[in-house]
Amino acid sequence: MWYKNEVSKSLGIQYPIIQAGMAGGVTTPQLVASVSNSGGLGTLGAGYMSVTGLQEAIKQVKKQTDLPFGVNIFIPEAPQYNEEQVNLMGKLLEPFKKELNVLNDSQGIKNEIDFEKQIETLIEEEVPVCSFTFGSPPKEIMKELKREGIKVIGTATTVEEALINQECGVDMVVAQGSEAGGHRGTFNGTYEDSMIGTFSLIPQAVDAVKIPVIAAGGIMDGRGMIAALALGAKGVQMGTAFLTMKESGAKDLHKRAILQAEETSTTLTSVFSGKPARGLSNTFTNVMKKYENQLLPYPIQNELTKEIRKVAGNQNNKECMSLWAGQSPRLSKDVYAHELIDSIVKEVEEGLHKLTR
Ligand SMILES: Cc1cc2nc3c(=O)[nH]c(=O)nc-3n(C[C@H](O)[C@H](O)[C@H](O)COP(=O)(O)O)c2cc1C
Incomplete structure (x- = not known):
């Protein structure tokens, strides 16, 4: 069977289909549990979660499924910046704050994410799978996770990064x-230099590492899954496809914008967070583009634009929200997660049959 391989066996799931951990409220416990209950691996996007928020979300997932699920967290960074840069960015953001009538903006820069405590929580809560992005996990943490029998998934955007992850001991x-x-x-x-398309990246990563490679980027349906498997990947991780699911916590405005978008609608932008991300272009990305050189590093820029994004979201103003989306929005669907997974499985089976007929 095409779906019985190292990834599905190692993670204890039926189909090697992973719902990406998407930080910022998209991955509700309902979505995560629903994906796991449908045979895939649901993942909580915990990058921005406090320890109590994470504990509560894990408990909610466990209430809704007995099957394996994952938690995704961010490798922390040490941003270099000064007050002068912060003040300048504050001025550049002023017109947006005025326009949106952002009142509650005197909280300053807070970075309350405690990586070590997040790891402790995963261990205490016996989370079966932990995935990382923005770096490879430190050796000590890898040892701890392995000791507890937690499966670890790394993220790479180049072959070199895949090799670094392998060296570090991740399972896939x-x-x-x-x-x-x-x-x-x-x-x-x-x-x-790291903007490598999925079709180029997957086979080169597969040739370079011994651990299983999971393909991510633009995969939305059975055709994408077959292509990923044909390139040597042992599974897929999908974000945008799951964002528009009925159980997703993304704002309706965001879901609708993706459902109506085209392949040309996205842009790679650092203006929201200080780190490049792909999302739908809007007034904020277009206007702030000219200030790319003045942006603060991640996560400081993210903190500085937080209130703007929040207020815009509350006002249903998609022009100032970060509308993250991949390059295949025309393939997005407004269905339940189990319907998406069932359709992918069916499409893979029919597609493989057609190819081998
Ligand atoms: C809204 C959104 C939020 C995301 N947040 C995270 C995250 O917190 N951690 C992570 O490892 N990847 C995150 N990703 C990236 C996904 O892991 C994955 O690489 C990507 O969704 C694959 O491309 P696709 O969106 O075309 O499926 C996010 C993607 C989206 C669309």
Whole structure:
């Protein structure tokens, strides 16, 4: 059977279909549990979660499924910046704050994410799978996770990053092509050099590493899954396809914008967070583009634009929200997660039959 392979066996799932951990509220416990209950691997996007938020979300997932699920977290970074840069960015963001009537903006820069505590929580809660982005997990943490029997998934945007992940001891690695929605996982080398399309990245990563490679970026249906398997990937990770699911916590406006978007609708932008990410172009990405050189590093820029994004979301103003999406929005669907997974499985089976007839 095409779906019985190292990835599905190692993760204890039926189909090697992973719902990407998407930080920022998309991956509700309902979505995660629904994907796991349908034979895939649901993943909580916990990158921005506090420890209590993470504990609560894990408990909610466990209430809804007994099957394996994952938690995705961010490898922390040490941003270099000064007050002067912060003040300048504050001025550049002022017109948006005025326009949106952002009142509650005096909280300053807070970075309350405690990576070590997030890891402790995963261990305490006996989470079966942990995936990382923005770097490879430190050796000590890898040892701890392995000792607890937690499966670890890394993220790479180049062959070199896949090799670094392998060296670090991860069980499998997601190869994220440039089509992918959301933030680039790049951590070694420049973002520009790491914009490798899924079709190029997967076979080269597969040839270079011994661990299983999971394809990500632009995959939305059975055709994409067959292509990924044909290129040597042992599974797929999909973000945009799951974002528009009925159980997803993405705002309706965001879902609708993706459902109506075209392949040319996205852009790679750092203006929201200080780190390149793919999303639908809007007024904020277009206007702020000219200030790319003045952006603060991640996660400081993310903090500075937080209130703007929040207020815009509350006002249903998609022109100032980050509308993360990959390059295949025409293939997105407004259905339940089990319907998406069932259709992928059916399409793969029919597609393989056609190819071998
Ligand atoms: C809204 C959104 C948020 C994302 N957040 C994360 C995240 O928190 N962690 C992560 O490893 N990847 C994240 N990603 C990237 C996915 O892991 C994956 O690489 C990407 O979705 C694949 O491309 P696709 O969107 O075309 O399926 C995000 C993607 C989207 C669309």
